[in-house]
Amino acid sequence: MRVLLHTGKGGVGKTSLAVATALGAAEHGHRVFVLSTDSAHSVGDALGRPVGPRPVEIAPNVVAQEVSALAELDRSWSEIQQFLQEMLRDDADELVAEELLVFPGMEEFVALRAVKEIEETGEFDVCVVDCAPTGSTLRMLRLPDLLRFFMENFFETKRAAARAVRPFANRLGVGRFIAPDAVFDAFDRLCGDIEDVHQILLDVDRTSARLVVNPARVVVEETRRSFAYLSLYGVATDAVLINRVLPENAAGGYFARWAERERTELSEIEQSFPVPRFSAALQPIEPIGVPALRSLARELYGTRDPADLFSRSRPIRLEKRDGRTVLEVDLPNATPGEIDVAAHGSELLIRVRDFQRRISLPASLIGLPLAGVMLEKGVLEITFSPS
Template sequence: MSQPPRTILYTGKGGVGKTSVAAATARRCAAAGLRTVVLSTDPAHSLSDSLGTPLGAEPVAVGDRLWGQEVSAQEEMERNWAGVQDWLGELLIARGVDRISAEELTVPPGMDELFSLLAIKRHHESGEYDVVIVDCAPTGETLRLLSFPDVARWWLDKVFPQQGRILDAARPFARAVLDVSLPGNEVFDDVQRLVRNLIAMNEILRDNERVSMRLVMTPDRMVVDEARRTFTYLNLYGYLTDAVVVNRVFGEEVGDYFGPWRARQQEQLEAVRDAFAPVPVLQAPYFEEEVVGGAMLDRLGDALFSGDDALPAQAVHHATVSERLELGADGATLRLELPFARRGDLSLKRLGSELIVRVDGHKRTMLLPPALDDLHPSGATFEDGALTITFDAA
């Protein structure tokens, strides 16, 4: 049996060049002799424009050992959710909702992207590719739905075995008293299939030897803050971030007009290095023309992956999850990887949702998740290149 493909998921705020970075990575992997597919799960597809080739819902050859795909959320929903849509749509229409609104309401927010991500599972199972590059939607919110396999398994083990018995008992009551039709087996088949797919996708995405996330950003404060927030959640859910990409960085040649802007970018670059360490920071310049088509994508790929170390595009640049959070009944423990720091003076300071950590001159600023809103740092220890912080109730 062939090993699973190397899979890289690019995510980030809209407008930072995420699609270009994904396409450039794919072209570089294909040029290295790897069978590569790059797919967009973003509902507002722009991968066709980036590659300069029309794409469809199935992989299309766009070069030697390179395929492109713009996943159709509608087709994926019809494949995975048709039974639920039909039942819930008719139920809403019977309650006076117009048909168009009913069709929209049968798909919860974020589900279209979730179904699109299931295309990754099919590519993993096909054995047709060595590398899978994913251009995700602008935020990583949908990844939360893939983060709770234990809950999904509980549904499979406890709820679904009882569904037939419960429905048989409830149908007469529902018809006579509630005047509603309960879902048939095809609806539960869809839900059960979705739950199994969520469990399988979770296992795929947590394979840190073969799968990683990469955050794309520009060196602008609001964009960097959003990336930091996403980085925290990816870590806490156990997803590996093996690199971050800072795109559209002004060079020294920009002159006096853009000089102050470049100075602010340099400040943000330093903040990025502090916030994401020890994850490598890849950097690309602000090119003099739009990054569209093979030639410009290759220039972008050269900038990102041909520095002093000539990093292969598909390599895992960082191999461990940098932050781990364990929640207890009365508190929490947060473990931060700080391999370049040494034991020395240690200080913690919390400002709202930010935690500022200083160890022997190294500073790390991270955005804390809402789960820690009512807790305060009460102690810290530094051992074996890792800082462990305890949180207690005030």
Template structure:
């Protein structure tokens, strides 16, 4: 199984690149599914084919799918929704539009991501190409399992025991409200375990790669740099940068001359920022990129010298090195200054705060009980030094 996730700032053309990659792999004999988890689906528009919530055959060895968030919510959250409806009725909130209140913000997108695990486990496909939501939304969703797993381990067992003890008397005390049933609690636990399993697949560099799509423009490059930092923070493997809609040489005269010069300058900046990642270029096409034939041309340009489904770059974002009696944890965090990072250690957990994001690193046995003695940056790598075990 091979999973390739495409993300990037909205409007850079990641859906076209994802679809083109899928077409290329299908033509090479790989059973390929391209799936859209973005709430604003455009995959059917790019392929010029009607798509639905289940895989639809688009060409030989090629299937496409636009995931229905409402359907996935019902499948994964139905039991919880049923109890929440009872709660709303008990609280006499029937006049409020309960449908919007029964699913918490971001949950529908998470249910869509679980389709990745479902299709990976099905055995029907060799490769999954995932057209994700714009960068900010993608990063928020990919970090959820880390937080929910902590809640499942630290808080949920106590809540579950409390509900079990209080259930017999709660209906009398509250005047009719029933506490969540075992089925409801099981549904929550199953959902979080599924997310944990999904994260395990997505963090495996032998299976999953993230590719960032960008245009040679200042704001887009800045967004891509932040994305690359946070992907490294959460341990995801980025194996390529795809520069889309680069002005071709013949567009360098007259009105487009200044744009051509800007693109040339920003292309060099992209090389400087993201080296040694492979930089794949796709020129601005002379017409709209719609349909299998046009997407095939895009694939020919992007993967002219590399395998579309291959692991295009290998590199670890987290390593542990021993120096005498001390250990050093190395985290790859490009484009970040030391004063932008905050570290918090509690037991076997190290929390790394970078800007608006934070990641909980579960320390291995070799680092448990060892205090942090210092931290420094070296070549875009955060070096955290641990002292002797207390």
């Protein structure tokens, strides 16, 4: 099943283009599922009809669902939640316990678990995901690293300690502070689910991000950074969707300077993103409802199938060169001053501005010193010394 993640800066048209893409893909004969994981759901608004946490058919061969992240969290976290609530019984209310439960990015990830379930039904060829704005999407992509760090550094120790002290703690009457095994098991299960979803996101042959952008300075700047961050987290972007371009016949008079600015930004977009670009004009009115969004899809993709893989790339890859192993990471538009690389035990830490990725190294590379780090034409090349 093809998975298309629509993300981008707030308000650029992610939801509209996600639904348009879905309707377009159905016109090409695919059975499509539209999934909204943005907790501020608006697939229903774009369609002009309610869509809720239960799947509904919105057009022939197109089913939509707005996942309730909280309900999903309840489904996986109930044991952990109960424990925390119990523990905090005297000094905090339930809301605090709920807040405590949420690792940054957890809600989006848990909502994305639906992708796996949709795939397992075998009834769909394409799953179009309307994601939260890029900031939240990136926070979500950081979660597996965060959880792995947590599991490796605290979790097992805590589990062992809990086992050891539980009998004494129970006798002393402070047992409620020690998590029972069920809590650890629930956490294990959730981590397993998250890892499954992560594997789908990293599978560049079926999952692609589509970055939605407007031809405006601040949007282009942010989207350039997002492209690199997605790549750092191993998610491949196969196309950029340029939305709300002023049409020629509206580019004069009052809007003349807007049009001029847009031309500059459009050429900036052309140079910044090494993937195909599709564009749609600013429509005369808000494109709401199936016919309007279907025609937006035709404007975007022309006769092409929106579910195609428009550009095939593996953003992070290991290469052999002159007997040395080189780890390459696509980081278009990044500059050397923004990048930091360090080997740390069995991991390689790569930082690009505010985002850090921990990459687990294969056994053959652990402990090898780094022979060089270079940024060459938008590709970060990290060379390991020969063993």
